Amino acid sequence: MNRAWKGLLKSGIIFLTLSLFVYMFYHIDFLEFQRTPNPPFKNTRGSSDPGSNRNSCTFRPLSPEEIDEENTLLDSIAWPNTPSVPPPVSLNDTTNAARSNFVILPRPGGGSWLVGDQLEVMIKMFDFKGRPKNHGGDFLLVRLHNRTLEAGVAGQVVDHLNGTYSAVFLLPWEGKSQVEVTLVHPSEAIPFLQQFAGEKPNGVDFYSTFHSGLLTQKTMCSVCLPPTQQPQCNYTDLNTGELWFCYKPQNLSCDARIKHFSIYQNSSKVKEDILFKNGVTMNVGIPASGPAHVIVFPKMKGQLAATTDKDIPGPAGYYYKGLWSSLSGATVKRFNNASAISHCLKDKVVHMYGDSTVRQWLEFLSSELSDLKVYNLHNMKQAGPYVALDYAKNIFVTYRCHGLPIRILPSPVTELHYVANELDGITGGKTTVVVFGVWAHFTTFPIKYYIRRLMSIRKAVVRLLARAPDTRIIIRTANLKNSPSPFSAQLGGDWPSLQRDKILRTMFQGMDVYFVDAWEMTVAHYLKHDIHPPRPIIKNMIDVVLSYICP
Numbered sequence: 001m002n003r004a005w006k007g008l009l010k011s012g013i014i015f016l017t018l019s020l021f022v023y024m025f026y027h028i029d030f031l032e033f034q035r036t037p038n039p040p041f042k043n044t045r046g047s048s049d050p051g052s053n054r055n056s057c058t059f060r061p062l063s064p065e066e067i068d069e070e071n072t073l074l075d076s077i078a079w080p081n082t083p084s085v086p087p088p089v090s091l092n093d094t095t096n097a098a099r100s101n102f103v104i105l106p107r108p109g110g111g112s113w114l115v116g117d118q119l120e121v122m123i124k125m126f127d128f129k130g131r132p133k134n135h136g137g138d139f140l141l142v143r144l145h146n147r148t149l150e151a152g153v154a155g156q157v158v159d160h161l162n163g164t165y166s167a168v169f170l171l172p173w174e175g176k177s178q179v180e181v182t183l184v185h186p187s188e189a190i191p192f193l194q195q196f197a198g199e200k201p202n203g204v205d206f207y208s209t210f211h212s213g214l215l216t217q218k219t220m221c222s223v224c225l226p227p228t229q230q231p232q233c234n235y236t237d238l239n240t241g242e243l244w245f246c247y248k249p250q251n252l253s254c255d256a257r258i259k260h261f262s263i264y265q266n267s268s269k270v271k272e273d274i275l276f277k278n279g280v281t282m283n284v285g286i287p288a289s290g291p292a293h294v295i296v297f298p299k300m301k302g303q304l305a306a307t308t309d310k311d312i313p314g315p316a317g318y319y320y321k322g323l324w325s326s327l328s329g330a331t332v333k334r335f336n337n338a339s340a341i342s343h344c345l346k347d348k349v350v351h352m353y354g355d356s357t358v359r360q361w362l363e364f365l366s367s368e369l370s371d372l373k374v375y376n377l378h379n380m381k382q383a384g385p386y387v388a389l390d391y392a393k394n395i396f397v398t399y400r401c402h403g404l405p406i407r408i409l410p411s412p413v414t415e416l417h418y419v420a421n422e423l424d425g426i427t428g429g430k431t432t433v434v435v436f437g438v439w440a441h442f443t444t445f446p447i448k449y450y451i452r453r454l455m456s457i458r459k460a461v462v463r464l465l466a467r468a469p470d471t472r473i474i475i476r477t478a479n480l481k482n483s484p485s486p487f488s489a490q491l492g493g494d495w496p497s498l499q500r501d502k503i504l505r506t507m508f509q510g511m512d513v514y515f516v517d518a519w520e521m522t523v524a525h526y527l528k529h530d531i532h533p534p535r536p537i538i539k540n541m542i543d544v545v546l547s548y549i550c551p
């Protein structure tokens with residue numbers, strides 16, 4: 001790698017190199033989803049295939065209370081069972097969105113729809129042979145929207161477990177709006193996703209480079225290393241208890257580990273392609289039988305809102321004219337120019353931790369605030385860490401990636417810090433803001449690994465809030481992605497993200513922390529889903545963040 005770079009530079013293709021760096025900075029998403037057919041070096045995986053070894057993952061031991069909590073969490077994300085079909089999978093019994101339909105139910109109590117009403121939609125599923133489905137478990141996304149008004153709100157789906165579903169929407173604005181129902185995955189695909197993203201960590205391999213003197217070696221690393229004859233290095237973090245192992249390089253000591261990187265596995269690992277065909281079995285719109293729109297009138301004094309009998313939480317917020325309004329948290333204020341933003345951040349220290357979806361927030365701030373100077377400390381664009389300073393306004397912002405198991409180009413292991421350890425190093429107080437978002441890189445690991453990671457972060461949050469209760473702690477949830485291929489859906493599509501997102505929300509519920517609901521902010525928006533939401537969505541997210549900091 002190093003020699004290749006030098007070769008490029010020597011040949012004078014500096015322009016190409018520079019463009020590549022620029023490209024990497026702005027197209028990290030592409031890089032993060034690139035696949036390398038084979039590791040460019042000899043694999044030390046040993047004889048057993050990690051994908052075939054279900055029990056090779058090692059988890060941090062839990063206390064009895066933690067075990068109880070883990071069981072409750074696992075129950076809370078249990079997905080309805082799908083009758084298991086022996087392979088080969090046929091489409092015959094699979095949910096077919098194109099043959100399914102939805103109906104908007106009449107307003108309870110009659111009359112016209114009014115702002116503030118709850119609207120209910122009944123969705124009926126059919127399979128590819130046209131037979132009604134008689135079990136639940138399909139993964140649906142629903143929203144109500146009007147593109148011209150740049151208005152949108154996510155609906156809540158109730159699975160009746162008999163092949164029918166209800167979707168409930170709040171009607172926050174007046175005018176004509178469309179109901180949109182999308183089948184993301186048929187229930188038949190879920191067991192494969194569970195296997196892929198759960199018990200069998202797959203799709204991404206992690207490696208470390210070891211270096212000392214003239215020797216350089218690379219070995220595979222994970223919390224899910226199949227045991228082989230080869231001894232392992234134990235990189236357990238003593239403070240958090242987080243585990244990480246690498247196969248010991250043959251002629252180097254475990255202390256010689258210098259870099260960490262990941263490689264996407266060849267897509268030949270993808271299973272049951274037929275269940276993951278974009279536009280056929282995956283990400284397909286369900287047509288309305290009858291009108292797909294409603295016309296909503298303003299509510300007059302004294303008129304009561306119509307409600308369904310479904311006892312479900314309302315939406316977190318909605319878009320109107322492209323602006324996000326919150327229905328669950330603080331009123332969202334608009335920070336439309338640099339002076340409004342820097343006025344809010346004046347004298348503040350903002351620490352950001354997480355994946356590239358959090359880094360987007362720093363990138364947004366630096367692009368808006370010309371006086372906020374960002375330094376990347378000569379590190380990888382992808383990993384950071386970054387430090388940004390507006391000296392005159394006394395604004396200090398940092399960003400650091402959440403550490404292992406980050407999917408990344410070769411990066412120094414010295415820069416991979418666990419979020420909990422970072423939080424333990426923060427004094428906190430009313431001028432300190434902590435932001436974190438930890439989700440996207442966990443989708444190929446068993447959910448138990450994610451639960452343990454959040455437990456360690458939560459303990460550190462509790463300690464931080466105990467020593468400095470005025471510290472503002474803001475959590476960014478997961479968001480929707482665009483996963484058109486079997487590979488991307490299985491590796492970390494919206495279903496594995498949803499499961500982790502539910503865990504995240506449950507674990508931090510009731511604490512003195514603030515959520516940015518990236519999930520609903522991407523469901524409700526008209527722009528195409530993207531792991532890195534486009535700028536108009538980021539702008540709204542920053543409005544929410546700043547509204548928490550400067551209510």
Ligand SMILES: *[C@@H]1O[C@H](CO)[C@@H](O)[C@H](O)[C@H]1NC(C)=O
Binds near residue numbers: 037
């Ligand atoms: C993946 O591996 C299979 C079998 O080893 C090979 O036939 C296929 O061409 C590879 N695909 C890619 C995208 O490299």
Ligand SMILES: *[C@@H]1O[C@H](CO)[C@@H](O)[C@H](O)[C@H]1NC(C)=O
Binds near residue numbers: 090
């Ligand atoms: C699916 O249906 C087709 C046509 O009815 C039939 O020939 C085929 O055997 C069925 N496949 C399975 C696995 O049931």
Ligand SMILES: *[C@@H]1O[C@H](CO)[C@@H](O)[C@H](O)[C@H]1NC(C)=O
Binds near residue numbers: 160162164
């Ligand atoms: C499915 O269950 C729902 C809720 O209990 C019920 O309203 C509906 O009629 C049922 N549908 C079928 C087809 O059984």
Ligand SMILES: *[C@@H]1O[C@H](CO)[C@@H](O)[C@H](O)[C@H]1NC(C)=O
Binds near residue numbers: 176
């Ligand atoms: C969106 O709202 C505008 C203004 O109320 C209306 O003219 C238009 O028909 C609506 N569009 C859709 C697709 O419902």
Ligand SMILES: *[C@@H]1O[C@H](CO)[C@@H](O)[C@H](O)[C@H]1NC(C)=O
Binds near residue numbers: 234235236
């Ligand atoms: C790894 O190290 C930790 C901390 O020293 C220790 O508790 C744990 O038992 C070790 N694990 C293995 C598999 O050696």
Ligand SMILES: *[C@@H]1O[C@H](CO)[C@@H](O)[C@H](O)[C@H]1NC(C)=O
Binds near residue numbers: 250251
């Ligand atoms: C390690 O050292 C032994 C003995 O010098 C040598 O045979 C072997 O090839 C070395 N292994 C690697 C991976 O360099």
Ligand SMILES: *[C@@H]1O[C@H](CO)[C@@H](O)[C@H](O)[C@H]1NC(C)=O
Binds near residue numbers: 336339340
């Ligand atoms: C920036 O926005 C604030 C609040 O919306 C407004 O009061 C102020 O006039 C704006 N400043 C500039 C320079 O546009």
